[in-house]
Amino acid sequence: MSRRLSLALLVAAATLTFALPGSARTAQNTLNGTVGPGFTIRLTDESGALVSHLDPGTYTINVKDQADIHNFDLHGPGVSEQTDIEFVGTVTWTVTFTDGIYAYNCDAHPSLMHGRFAVGTASLPPPPKPKPKAKKLLASVGPGARISVKTSSGARATKLKAGAYVLTVSDRSKADNFHLRGTGVNVATGVAFTGSKTWRIRLVKGTYRYASDRHSALKGSFLVG
Numbered sequence: 001m002s003r004r005l006s007l008a009l010l011v012a013a014a015t016l017t018f019a020l021p022g023s024a025r026t027a028q029n030t031l032n033g034t035v036g037p038g039f040t041i042r043l044t045d046e047s048g049a050l051v052s053h054l055d056p057g058t059y060t061i062n063v064k065d066q067a068d069i070h071n072f073d074l075h076g077p078g079v080s081e082q083t084d085i086e087f088v089g090t091v092t093w094t095v096t097f098t099d100g101i102y103a104y105n106c107d108a109h110p111s112l113m114h115g116r117f118a119v120g121t122a123s124l125p126p127p128p129k130p131k132p133k134a135k136k137l138l139a140s141v142g143p144g145a146r147i148s149v150k151t152s153s154g155a156r157a158t159k160l161k162a163g164a165y166v167l168t169v170s171d172r173s174k175a176d177n178f179h180l181r182g183t184g185v186n187v188a189t190g191v192a193f194t195g196s197k198t199w200r201i202r203l204v205k206g207t208y209r210y211a212s213d214r215h216s217a218l219k220g221s222f223l224v225g
């Protein structure tokens with residue numbers, strides 16, 4: 001390889017090396033912030049999608065503040081920009097986002113109007129998992145010598161899945177009560193009591209037995225597993 005050619009390659013390589021970060025730096029990233037006229041605040045990208053994660057860099061943010069009772073307040077590492085609450089109109093901010101969590105809100109209604117996004121290596125915590133809904137159980141004792149636990153479909157409970165339940169007892173006997181026992185559960189109505197009672201219980205694997213404390217022959221059970 002001639003000395004001249006290798007020098008030319010070196011120059012080409014150097015140009016390439018500088019061209020890449022240079023072009024990334026000059027790319028204009030535009031975001032749109034809007035607040036109002038209702039109780040809404042949002043920050044969207046050029047496609048209109050709500051911003052949840054961005055690459056670090058410099059961004060142009062066009063903020064449309066459409067109400068004199070709201071403002072747009074953007075803050076996070078190295079950034080603090082806000083419109084006045086009384087202000088209505090459009091402003092443009094140039095901001096540089098670095099790794100971290102950024103948030104925006106209306107300062108008059110921060111708990112109602114807010115959003116946030118992550119930049120670079122940061123990530124927003126996943127939304128909390130919705131708790132499984134407690135299933136219903138209906139227990140009944142009386143009138144006469146009868147006692148039962150039924151599922152919400154009306155079928156007698158024989159085998160149930162472990163988990164959270166709301167147990168409602170209808171006690172229609174002054175001579176008997178409803179008493180449920182099993183791992184982690186020991187609930188009972190009074191013998192003389194009539195009426196209804198509701199308990200939140202958690203059933204785990206095992207056998208649960210229910211009976212009247214006055215007449216031990218009045219009883220039943222179901223399996224949880």
Ligand SMILES: [Cu+2]
Nearest residue numbers: 070106108109
């Ligand atoms: Cu507001």
